[in-house]
Every structure is written in C-alpha cells, then in structure tokens.
Amino acid sequence: xxxxxxxxxxxxxxxxxxxxxxxxxxxxxxxxxxxxxxxxxxxxxxxxxxxxxxxxxxxxxxxxxxxxxxxxxxxxxxxxxxxxxxxxxxxxxxxxxxxxxxxxxxxxxxxxxxxxxxxxxxxxxxxxxxxxxxxxx
Numbered sequence: 001x002x003x004x005x006x007x008x009x010x011x012x013x014x015x016x017x018x019x020x021x022x023x024x025x026x027x028x029x030x031x032x033x034x035x036x037x038x039x040x041x042x043x044x045x046x047x048x049x050x051x052x053x054x055x056x057x058x059x060x061x062x063x064x065x066x067x068x069x070x071x072x073x074x075x076x077x078x079x080x081x082x083x084x085x086x087x088x089x090x091x092x093x094x095x096x097x098x099x100x101x102x103x104x105x106x107x108x109x110x111x112x113x114x115x116x117x118x119x120x121x122x123x124x125x126x127x128x129x130x131x132x133x134x135x136x137x
Contacts, residue, residue, distance in 0.1 A: 076126035084119035
C-alpha cells in the first residue's frame with residue numbers, strides 16, 4: 001500500500017484503479033521472490049499449510065489420495081516460474097477474467113493466454129508424474 005500511496009501521482013487512468021493496485025501487488029510479490037531466490041531458504045512450507053480440511057465422510061484411503069494430490073499441487077505451483085505462477089493464480093485461483101488478469105500481469109491477452117496454457121500444462125505434467133511415482137512406490 002505504501003508503494004501505491006507514493007506512486008498515486010503516476011496513475012494515468014488507462015486501467016481501473018483496482019487493476020493498477022493489483023499490478024503493484026504482483027510486482028512486489030515478484031520482487032520478494034527474486035530476493036528470496038538470492039539467499040538461502042529459511043523456512044519451508046509445512047504440509048499442514050497446504051492441506052484443506054477433508055470431509056469426515058471420506059474414507060482414510062481417499063483422504064490419503066487427496067492429501068497426496070494437494071501436496072503435489074503445492075509443489076507443482078511452487079516449481080513454476082513467477083510469470084506462469086502469476087497467470088495460473090490470477091485466472092484459476094483468484095477467478096479474474098482473461099482481460100483483467102492480462103492487465104494485472106502487464107501483458108497482452110494473447111501473451112497471458114499463452115502463459116496460462118504453459119502453466120496448466122506444467123502443473124498437469126508435474127502432478128501426473130508425482131501421483132504416478134507415489135502410487136507406484
């Protein structure tokens with residue numbers, strides 16, 4: 001919010017105020033990721049932080065499968081480059097339209113669609129590989 005406050009005079013109104021703010025947040029997140037990548041990892045994400053509560057009606061084997069899938073998804077998303085991770089989070093997690101997400105990402109709709117497609121392919125491949133390895137081992 002401090003960056004937005006300091007930069008409010010540079011807001012030109014070519015997009016909505018919300019899109020402008022969201023773009024600042026994405027840029028700050030990418031800066032933080034770059035900073036973190038330059039220094040050794042300090043704290044790992046614990047498995048409990050990636051788990052969502054399951055239905056009590058689920059049997060234990062189903063719960064284990066869902067748990068493995070969630071962990072694989074978390075690892076797949078963490079392994080994506082920031083531009084691809086941003087695309088999949090904006091569109092599939094946050095639910096923005098392609099146009100809104102492209103504006104937030106600062107790219108054309110065609111470029112955004114390409115990033116989203118690549119991100120989805122990589123996540124599918126990573127999850128498929130992890131699930132096969134887990135099921136086989």
